[in-house]
Amino acid sequence: MTKDRLESVYRDYIACLNGRDLSGLERYVDEGATHNGRPLGVSGYREMLERDFADIPDLRFNIELLVVDPPYVASRLHFQCTPRADFMNLHVGGIEVSFAENVFYEFMEAKISRVWSVIDKAAIEAQLMSRHGANRHC
Amino acid sequence: MTKDRLESVYRDYIACLNGRDLSGLERYVDEGATHNGRPLGVSGYREMLERDFADIPDLRFNIELLVVDPPYVASRLHFQCTPRADFMNLHVGGIEVSFAENVFYEFMEAKISRVWSVIDKAAIEAQLMSRHGANRHC
Numbered sequence: 628m629t630k631d632r633l634e635s636v637y638r639d640y641i642a643c644l645n646g647r648d649l650s651g652l653e654r655y656v657d658e659g660a661t662h663n664g665r666p667l668g669v670s671g672y673r674e675m676l677e678r679d680f681a682d683i684p685d686l687r688f689n690i691e692l693l694v695v696d697p698p699y700v701a702s703r704l705h706f707q708c709t710p711r712a713d714f715m716n717l718h719v720g721g722i723e724v725s726f727a728e729n730v731f732y733e734f735m736e737a738k739i740s741r742v743w744s745v746i747d748k749a750a751i752e753a754q755l756m757s758r759h760g761a762n763r764h765c
Numbered sequence: 766m767t768k769d770r771l772e773s774v775y776r777d778y779i780a781c782l783n784g785r786d787l788s789g790l791e792r793y794v795d796e797g798a799t800h801n802g803r804p805l806g807v808s809g810y811r812e813m814l815e816r817d818f819a820d821i822p823d824l825r826f827n828i829e830l831l832v833v834d835p836p837y838v839a840s841r842l843h844f845q846c847t848p849r850a851d852f853m854n855l856h857v858g859g860i861e862v863s864f865a866e867n868v869f870y871e872f873m874e875a876k877i878s879r880v881w882s883v884i885d886k887a888a889i890e891a892q893l894m895s896r897h898g899a900n901r902h903c
Contacts, residue, residue: 692869696833701869716890728883729881731830749853
């Protein structure tokens with residue numbers, strides 16, 4: 628797949644997530660997809676996102692930086708959102724936080740087959756610290 | 766710069782770090798370099814790495830995945846190392862941990878000008894939890 632085509636597929640995938648069109652996820656995710664080493668497939672991937680949207684009602688994926696080299700996409704995503712309760716074992720409940728996710732995808736044909744994601748937990752902790760003036764989240 | 770050339774420069778930069786040749790850092794880092802939004806320049810960048818090597822004597826950078834699209838490089842780095850004391854506000858002291866860093870670089874000419882790094886803190890916490898069987902690090 629060309630670089631331009633892969634970038635286009637990836638942007639469509641992010642639009643699919645932001646449109647909450649999880650029934651359309653199979654267009655972008657391979658049956659054998661893994662996420663940080665966990666085999667999820669399409670159904671497990673959908674369940675993961677359903678949980679994310681339930682836990683974070685205002686979740687929205689914003690592409691900040693995109694590096695494409697087929698079959699790989701590396702994306703820096705920016706989030707500004709309000710988790711309902713705990714998030715990454717932090718007591719975020721009801722507080723708006725902003726953070727990045729640096730994530731790599733390997734595509735097979737036009738579908739995501741492997742994902743390696745890291746979320747900037749330290750940035751969220753720093754926001755909670757400055758808000759509460761203490762290590763409330765521990 | 767071509768994709769192959771940029772990849773070669775990046776691999777040389779990592780070899781420079783693993784060779785602890787911090788005097789050679791100016792070959793790879795721009796005077797105006799920023800790291801996660803902080804202006805560091807060459808001297809600040811060197812000080813950051815000197816601290817890292819002092820805090821983690823067996824620190825070694827291993828490239829697990831590389832996505833290159835000039836002027837950007839996205840790299841998933843793998844670490845297996847033993848921080849002397851606290852690391853990322855976790856009581857790691859003397860315990861070998863393994864974790865990833867997903868990091869993006871913007872190059873200007875042949876030098877790193879901007880870095881956006883996220884370290885997988887949650888993975889380190891999980892290792893400490895399973896080792897201690899309790900939330901000792903909080």
